[in-house]
Amino acid sequence: ITDAVITVPAYFNDAERTATITAGQLAGFNVLQIINEPTAAALAYGLDKLNEDQTVFVFDLGGGTFDVTIMRIQGQHINMIATNGDHRLGGKDWDDTIVNHMAEEFDRQHGENPLLDLQSYQDLHTRALSAKIQLSSRMQTAVVHHHNGKSVKLEITRNEFERRSQHLVEKCKTICEMVMQEANMTWDDIDKILLVGGMSRMPMVRSLVSQLTKAPVIDDVNPDEAVAKGASIQAILSLLEEEKVSGEQVLPTDTRDQFVGREGGLIQVTDITSHTLGVVLWDEVHLEEYVFPMIRKMTAIPARARNSFGTAMSNMQRAVVRVVEGESTLPGECTPLGICDVELPAFLPKGSPVELTYEYNANQVLEVSVEASGNRAKVSIERNTGLAPNEVAQAALCLDAQQNPTNELIEEHCRELLRWWQKKLPLKNQPSNPVAQLLRAGLDESSRYLTEARVELLDPERRKKVDAVLAAEEEQQAIAEFNKVLAFSIADGGLRPEEEKALQRFGAEHGLSEEKVLEFIEAKLKETGTTRIVPEPEVKVETAVAVAPGDTKSEFLRVLQLSGLDGESMTDDQRDALINIAENSGLDPGDAEDMVDEYLEEIDRKQIADITKAKAKPPTPVGRNGTSAVKGSPKVKVVEEPVPAATPKRAVLSPQQERKRYPNYSNSLGGQMFLIPSGEFIMGNPFPDAPPNETPHFRVTVTRFYISRFPITNAHYEAFDPLHKSKRAPATGDRHPVVYVS
Template identity: 30%
Template sequence: MAKIIGIDLGTTTSLVSYLKNGKPEIIPNKLGKRLTDSVVGVDKYGTIIVGEEAKRILNGTKIEEIKRSMGTNKIVKLGDKEYSPEEISAEILKKLKEEAEDFLGEEIDEAVITVPAMFNSIQKAATIKAGELAGLKVERIISEPTAAAMAYGIENMEKYQKILVYDFGGGTFDVSILELDDGILDVIATSGDNYLGGKDIDEILIKNISAKIKNDVEKIKLKLEVEEAKKRLSTLMGTDIIVPELNIDYELKREKFEELISPLVNKTIDFIDKALSSTKLKREDINVVLLVGGTTRIPLVQETLKKIFGSKVKKFTDPQEAVALGAGVQAGIKSSEISSEDGLIITDICNYSLGVASIGEYQGIIMPDTFSVIIPKNSNLPCTKSDTYCTAVDDQTSVNIKVYQGENKLVYENLFLSEFRVEGIPKNKAGAEAIEITFGYNINDILTVEAKILSTGVTKLIKIELNNKNKENSDKKGSTYKNSSYYSDYKIIMEMAEDKMSKLSETNREKVSNLLEKMKEMLVSENKEELDKLDSTLTDLLFEV
């Protein structure tokens, strides 16, 4: 069977791995480095370049952190051409594929690709499409924390353990709780934030050092220096950030650095507690905590976790490689290089709740378009669950069933998946006729929805392949500001404003509140020009007060 590679398609860096003599190995790129920057640019000849060379471009003809836009309709410009997020990600995947082919001396046409645990179905589908555009068959995607647990579990299969994976990467934060027992890796809970990572720490530092910088070239120069300073502070108690052309000579002590980023670190602990509470586990029930992702190199992160979990905290040799190594293990299992007797069996969960629109109670008011959950988040897969709904008006003969994915009380804040109409309900008084809706959801992301009129036995069934969901169709059903393709660009300043609100005077609090509401409106309408103006005004106001 042809070799299958494992790919960690990261926000800031990406890696590729393969199985060698039953063990996962990272494939170095042509520069001899194990990490490839997730940056795509064009050189002066108009040729697409990927990786470190692209990262060093200062004139703006490059795209970074495209992973945060996966699953959106955002269009980015590179040179004189426009690209979708999938197309930019495909260029990164092509680069990794080519590096693997050169290293292994054979053609590669299939890969296992990892995604954040909190990616929704549209984002997963976009990742699969990017792989296909890169010439890769992608039949299996796995969550990044699960992949890291596989890298650990393949060496520790004989132990019974409850594992907490703390995955703090460049662009996302995930926490997953898994149970390892006799070669079976059972995912039991996930939580996290697709817009919380090392990039957000960089943004906090940039705004603290020079909040006035808006020019893209200036920001790129400062960002490159901030990234290096952040790394130095993992071993030093202080460092200088010097950018002569911007008149910046800033001394950053580790103490100040930790003060600035502590709200983000504390937020990750909230996600840990949320995941634990969803499974009725306590902190002391965890046997091992695995640190994954480059941001876990920050001493404050390690110290915070050790205060909670003590000696249970374990570090990989390189936390940035753990996910890719796990993807290599999964690739080996899929290609049968790891036998079923020696390999891990993974059981997965539903990362988001699945349900339908219904008439229900919201903030004490009975109203339409509330979200009625049928399969709750963290349900073991495969699973089948049902609920029964009654007619809402007299002589109702049909019902339109709308299916959603998410955790919000109102359906328009969740992800629309599909809809279908059930006809033939007998005329009767409101509430007298009942329809049973049954959801069946499996590990391949296929959801079946069956509606049955209980009085007649008439049924209607649809199948939804969530990994093939069309994002354009979903976007038509409404969006919140957090679904905006620009949300990640303004998330930090908006959260900073919300955190400061309680400490502001009544006058300034009203100003900040109004600016935040306007930003949310502009995010929904994707008005980048107006967002930049509001961002500048809000930044100035926050640093003045």
Template identity: 30%
Template structure:
């Protein structure tokens, strides 16, 4: 069985192709969404998902979130006494999703289709594949997120012909893809995006505004617990604005209550710079396909951040029509990943479905240009594969050494659209030796091969010789060697995952700890007693006592959190 996984910045989901359709898999709490959070518990076990998210505010030094943005880099996050790379944290999330799928299916799972932002670089894609390996999964395919959304959406329209645009705004990334659907073929015509633009940036903008309005010292930004609590309150306010016209951000600081009212107008103004950044990828994709906005049949929303009214208004104004969200934007990518898993398994129900994709960015090498006055200019970008070329693709660029006396050529490989390489992304370099013959001009053929997973291979041949030189990424901190992957796999195997069957209770306790730190006075003392008594019931391991106690404890926590005047009005009831 191959599963489909949407490995998101904020939330992750897993789905399977079963009984001729995509089916979402619930986690241990019965939820479809698993927060992409990891925490190290006091006993050394790993908590993933909602339990970890609850600990972001109470144990920030032991908890991590939004680490997807660090994929493909050497940035490390310290949890407790151990440092983790982004792919290791992602692997722990994947292991949790894998366990959920195995519980749902009743069989072992070893293969997966994992989605990535369309604009993820080669290093970020390889890091995602590594995360899968560290989780014990063979990654059958890395599928672009908007392409996955299109697969889920297109399954309802296989017998029609249409052009549509997928507007995919998640927690940390933004992608846009234009597709054509005809006779069961879904063809991606163009993709564009921004790997550092998403719903988390809106939350950060609200936090910045809170600092300004309350005139807070910038040194508070170095206080992890305060920033996590403020971020959580800002996130809640953002979500409340999706349902109403006004919301409040509030937090305690040194016993004082700080607050800020924010309305739709203020949020629109706050988001203006972010919305401007969203326009550029959309316009680029339309230009590359030579399709005008009014020629599109529909606009499909994907990603949880598209729930925000400000985003829906932007899309409506941009395209002159209301977007469609027939499928839950939070779930559409995972459902599409399951369709791709079904295609990989050659399910009979998908025999007539074909999916094609493109390279979302240009790939090439650094060259030196000769100018008319005989001088030369370094640092120019020479594309070998242009953006939005259909994949898989293999192209050759022909280059010559600057000087016939050269004994080697350093090929520096870049990704991007800028004229100068300094404004593009360095993927790696390949040192090609040349024969020390000063009389013969040395030509180098550079072949770029880009596969359906978005992974790049570069080979160089000198003067049509049979000897090939294959790209070795040197100095790229985002890459792990095979030996390092094996070592980290062994280390992660030693880490104990929190038992799935007790996850609900651990999540309740993590939530209670968070609320305890937020309240004061009599409520705090009373809550401390309730937590201790609930822990005592759990220690009995008696289901007949635990189940009613769990429900009562959960209702009590709901009651506390639903009271907007917590400190003055809440009246704890004695047992």
């Protein structure tokens, strides 16, 4: 056997299907096609039913996955209407109910947990599997387990087993109802029920099906063989399609006749997509990213979708398409598949058309093409299974007995494989990964040398060494990230107390002890000659709210000035939010209340003075940056422009809701980000020598935003946004400050 058609659970995503293809390659096969297991079962059933139009509900419950599919047999066509499933639900979950029941009883009688020992767990799992099979034909069975010279015998009845696993049956029921809703059908529309998988023999499963529908259950298909038969049928159909294209007949005539419908044509199988394929776009109204569906779930495949979008801004250098898979409109809740980008001509206006095409073939492999202004890019989305190409070749070599004539060499290769999976694909975290299943099954069934290698690496002592190596690697990564943040913190030639506290928090979040963080800081300060900045003492003056620069009161005063609020416009919720900012900055709440009152009184006095002055002579415009200074310390900045007309107020949150929804936080650089209820920005450059991209300037009012407590430099910002360097004014150097607003 050189070629193979491999079946997968219907709800496998793109990455899992690719991992299955890799598994087939590791086994030495040329993988012709990947098809869904319910589709294969439908082929096994529908091959001799082409003379009867009917709708069939496929209920596939196997050892590790559960799939349901609705298909329509009509003419020589077998069409998939809807599919759903759970690839974390299967026979092993029923086994675990017995395993856990036995472990609880053993612990109750002897005070020991038999699951902590690997050999004991494997033995108990084997006995639980046997008991489960017996309870499908008997009303009662007994399970005996020995561990550490002690034994327990437990009588289990079918009723008790069904009671303990009732929640699993409910999961199956829920998925069945979901797929009926997705297909917009009722149970009366179903003509037949096809049960697939060994677990479908359990009385509780058949009872569930009888409760859901009165449609008859198909009994002329072996549940254990249906999927394998369907895969072999699909292989024949693929060969017949090749014959049709090449014109050369290689299969016998009687074989061809078995695959011809009543109208004389070959059987046509139409599969559907199990997940939605989308693209990430920018929403200008809500100022956030969202997922636009290109090929929706349950679309017949092969599928092709084409759509036109516009560039998000003017003068973009490249149009980048982010391809995702999932049903959510939020990019963070979808699985990223890849990126396709195309270079754009210079000076394109905002909204310039970009043509995007998705093509999804029979193997459910996605090809994406982007076309804009005559430029075109096409990419086949490549998935990563955790193994590099040379590692796949080495793994295949390990499984090839002809290339490894000695047991010692086989043993060594298998140890290397296990080390890869310990680091890259832990079996406990990816039980459904086909590559992991292949390796696990291969080791279980190989010679005693493979068994010895497996036992050695699963030994607790050996596992401790592997875990120690992984922990050391994680610590090195954390130290590297910490050093980046530390270098950023001292870039201005000093280390402030607030920044040192942020570094301590960053280190704690990444598993570094306080002693190590302090050691790294001291070493870096000594290496660079940087010193800690000691904050200046507060300057006491008679005038209200005049404070020394650089302390928390000065920072809070700056927040008040940025808010642009006065006594009439400030709501109670906004006042509470400002007080919350002050508390998070380390300021006493009572002092913060006094500062807010003094700030509002100063604003009111200024407004009254302006009104009086306006009656005496025409007003002289004054910029927003006008200040009333006290020697040696900043004074309250006031707004000289007329107060804008009142606008309808939106519903406001309570102080508790405001703090919960918009808490202060530390960004990825360890910088503190503070919530500002409202503020006005001057967009653009008011100076005569301003570059064209910074004029004209205008004012924009923004509510509820975060602002960094300390500015960063152009050089730091461009480490994350390289395009910024081409946009900034020529006169601004690398150390020009940038205020980060979120």
